[in-house]
Amino acid sequence: MASWADHAIWWQVYPLGFVGAEAALTEGAPVTHRLGQLENWLDYAIDLGCSGLMLGPVFAAETHGYDTIDHYRIDPRLxxxxxxxxxxxxxxxRGLRVLLDGVFNHVGRSFQAPPEWFREDVFEGHEQLVVLNHDEPAVVQYVVDVMCHWLERGIDGWRLDAAYAVPPNFWHQVLTQARSRFPDAWFVGEVIHGDYAGYVNQSGLDSVTQYELWKAIWSSLNxxxxxELDYAxxxxDQLLDTFVPQTFVGNHDVTRIASQLRDERHLGHALAILFAVAGVPSIxxxxxxxFRGVKEERVGGDDAIRPAFPAGPDELGEAGWPTYRVHQRLIGVRRRNAWLVRAPATVEHLTNQAIALRSEGDGQVLVLLNISDQPYRFPLDTTGFAVEALPEETDEPEELxxxxxxxxLVLTSG
Structure with missing residues (x-):
């Protein structure tokens, strides 16, 4: 894994939604210069504590961006x-890294290429998505060329969409060539379930998305x-012997964490887990x-989770800023203890509704979570620890x- 990725904390943005672009591309329509709207939010991302911008699809596509028709052209809607x-x-x-979303498993139906570039099937029943033939050498070379074109243009790596549907040997061929030119690039694949470590070993990817932990976080809280969290x-932690997973509690494909949780008081718990366990986290x-939003399995079912943002942060409502500040405090813990990226989390105490997680590196981080209706006393020696983050910016508790x-509570020592 590229050394800089150990310190990466991504702010993930779905550009077409963020800028309020039209639902479909009209070929021949004039270019609309919306991408610059994102510049107004870069300082906001930095203030949040992020060090990178993980962009969803930006290439010319028929509709939602995952039906690419030209990987060399910025979508005219952007x-x-x-x-x-x-x-x-x-x-x-501003020191922000940039990651692009590479959709190389499938393309839009109007993508122009020779017949041997395609398989006969469509992707997961979506008629507008045609699967590429990953056994075709010309497809391998095309993806290498696209990756290197944009790496040359200044990006730092790629998120590889639907990587799980692509034979791992395809990525191995592609990444071997891309890394020969850009050894510091970082490549993360979208893998939902299965043998994460085995897929990384065979493909040569630096990381894959940790959906199993995502599910365990919100499910255990609900x-x-x-x-369940302990098991996950x-x-x-076993994955750390092979690679550092890409961790998250929300992305462009799932119901928002604030909607997923049955009790809004547990949002901070989910975040405390995310930023205190190993992984490369994204927000x-x-x-x-x-923000709230529920993903639905229908046409347009992603719209609620891919909304437009206002022109600048000063136009956001007041209600969300306390959650922003909780993120800041917890990301601050992560940045002050960067060793957490590779540190296994030991469960020091466990009940159905209380858990204590300890991670050790240059110091120690102890996360105490209570989701019961009563105060909970953890049977732990907290001598030498101090409060590092709280739900509210209040005085420290009398008993840690x-x-x-x-x-x-998040406590640290050392």
């Missing part, structure tokens, strides 16, 4: 190459069953403001081992 170059330059000037963390735009009902 702008043009000059708009893109300005955005990358603005991010670079069900009052931290034994044991599996999560999906709007989650830091407690006691966590109030539906609350949490």
């Amino acid at each position: 702008g043009d190459h000059e708009d893109f170059d300005r955005l990358v330059a603005a991010a670079r000037a 069900d009052g069953n931290f034994f 963390l044991k599996r999560h 999906y735009y709007g989650d830091e403001q407690a 081992a006691v966590v109030q009902s539906h609350s949490w």
Whole structure:
């Protein structure tokens, strides 16, 4: 994994939704220069504590961006190459890394290529998505060329969409060539379930998306069953022998965490887990403001989770800023203890509704979570620890081992 990725904290944005672009591309329509709207939010992302911008699809596509028709052209609904170059330059000037979304499993139906580039099937029943033939050498070379074109233009790596549907040997061929030219690039694949470590070993990817941990975080909080989280963390930590997973509690494909949780008091708990366990974390735009949205399995079912943002942060409502500040405090813990990226989390104490997680590196981080209706005293020695993050910016508790009902604490020592 590229050394800089150990310090990466991504702000993930779905550009077509963020800028309020039309639902479909009309070929021949004039270019609309919207991509620059993102520049107004770069300082906001930095203030949040992020070090990188993870962009959803920006290439010319028929509708939602995952039906690409030209990987070398910026979608006219977003702008043009000059708009893109300005955005990358603005991010670079602030020290932000940039990751692009590469949709190389399938393309839009109007993508122009020889017949041997395609398989006969469509992707997961979506008639407008045609699967590429990953056994075709010309497809391998095409993806290499596309990746290198944009890496040359200043990006730092790629999120590879639907990587799970692509033979791992295809990525191995592609990444071997891409890394020979760009050894510091970082490549993360979208893998939903299965043998994460095996797929990384065979494909050569740096990381894959940790959906198993995502599910365990919200599910354990909803069900009052931290034994599920304990089980998932044991599996999560085993992955560290092979790679560092890409972790999240929200993205462009799932119901927002604020809507997913049955009890809004547990949002901070989910975030405390995310930023205190190993992984390369990302925050999906709007989650830091407690945006709500439910994904539905229908045409347009992603619209609620891919909304337009206002022109600038000063136009956001007041209600979301407390959640933003919770993110800041927890990301601050992560940045002050960067070793957490590779540190296994030991469960020091466990009940259905209370859990204590300890991670050790240059110091120690102890996360205490209580989702019961009563204060909970953890049977732990907290000598030498101090409060590092709280749900509210209030005075420190009198007893570090006691966590109030539906609350949490992050303690550090060393």
